Amino acid sequence: MRGLRADDTTALYDISLKTGDAAGGDASSLYDDPELLGHLWLGAYLALEPELVRVVEDESGLPVGFVVAALDTVRFEQLCETEWWPSLRERYRRPHASAQPWSLDEQAMAAIHRPERTEILLARQYPSHLHVALLPEVQGLGWGRTLIEWVCEELALRGSDGVHLGVDEGNHRAIGFYRHLGFTEVHGFEGGVVFGCRF
Numbered sequence: 001m002r003g004l005r006a007d008d009t010t011a012l013y014d015i016s017l018k019t020g021d022a023a024g025g026d027a028s029s030l031y032d033d034p035e036l037l038g039h040l041w042l043g044a045y046l047a048l049e050p051e052l053v054r055v056v057e058d059e060s061g062l063p064v065g066f067v068v069a070a071l072d073t074v075r076f077e078q079l080c081e082t083e084w085w086p087s088l089r090e091r092y093r094r095p096h097a098s099a100q101p102w103s104l105d106e107q108a109m110a111a112i113h114r115p116e117r118t119e120i121l122l123a124r125q126y127p128s129h130l131h132v133a134l135l136p137e138v139q140g141l142g143w144g145r146t147l148i149e150w151v152c153e154e155l156a157l158r159g160s161d162g163v164h165l166g167v168d169e170g171n172h173r174a175i176g177f178y179r180h181l182g183f184t185e186v187h188g189f190e191g192g193v194v195f196g197c198r199f
C-alpha cells in the first residue's frame with residue numbers, strides 16, 4: 001500500500017470502471033466513454049485531496065485498488081464547483097431533457113452538470129466521505145479493511161468527527177462489508193443506503 005503517484009490516474013480510472021456497476025462489478029460494457037465514471041467518482045479526489053489517497057499495487061507496481069476521501073464534504077463540493085466541474089462541463093454537453101430516458105453515458109453527463117449535493121444534516125454528523133474499490137483478484141484478502149482503517153485514522157487525525165458513504169442496494173458484498181466493519185445505516189436513498197461511522 002502506498003501514496004498516490006502522478007502516473008496512477010489512468011490505472012485508477014480503470015479500477016473505477018471495472019468495479020463501477022450497481023453490484024460493484026465491471027461496468028466496461030455499460031459505458032461508451034470509459035472515463036465518465038472516473039470523472040464522476042474519482043478524479044476530483046486525486047486532484048483536490050491527494051494526501052487522502054491510498055493505492056494498493058501489485059508486484060509490478062500497477063494499482064489494483066484504492067481508497068479516496070474528502071475531509072470536509074461541504075467544502076469539497078464547493079471546491080469542485082470551481083476546480084473540477086468547469087472543464088468537464090465544457091467537454092461534455094448537458095443531455096436534453098426531451099431525450100429521456102437517458103443512456104448511462106447521458107446520465108453521467110447530466111450529473112457532471114448537476115452533481116448531487118450532500119444533505120447538510122448528514123454532512124454535520126459525518127463531515128467526511130470516502131470511496132473504496134479493489135479489482136476482483138485482490139478482493140477478500142483484507143485490503144478493503146486495511147484501506148478503510150487507514151483512511152478513517154487519517155481523517156480523525158485531521159480533525160474529522162465522522163465519515164459517510166453511499167452504497168447501491170444491489171451491492172450486497174459492500175453492504176455486508178461495511179456492516180461487518182461497524183458502520184451504521186444512517187438512512188436510505190432511492191436505490192441505495194448511506195452508511196456512517198463516528199470517530
Ligand SMILES: CC(C)(COP(=O)(O)OP(=O)(O)OC[C@H]1O[C@@H](n2cnc3c(N)ncnc32)[C@H](O)[C@@H]1OP(=O)(O)O)[C@@H](O)C(=O)NCCC(=O)NCCS
Binds near residue numbers: 145168176
Ligand atoms: C467492498 C470491498 C471494498 C471490500 O473489500 P475486501 O478487500 O474484499 O474486503 P476485506 O477482505 O478487507 O474484508 C474485511 C472484513 O470484512 C468481511 N467481509 C467482507 N465482505 C463481507 C460481506 N459481504 N459480509 C460480511 N462480512 C464481509 C471479511 O470477512 C473481513 O472480515 P475480518 O477482517 O473480520 O476477517 C471490495 O470487495 C470491493 O472493492 N468491491 C468492488 C467495489 C465496491 O463495491 N466498492 C464499494 C462501493 S461503496
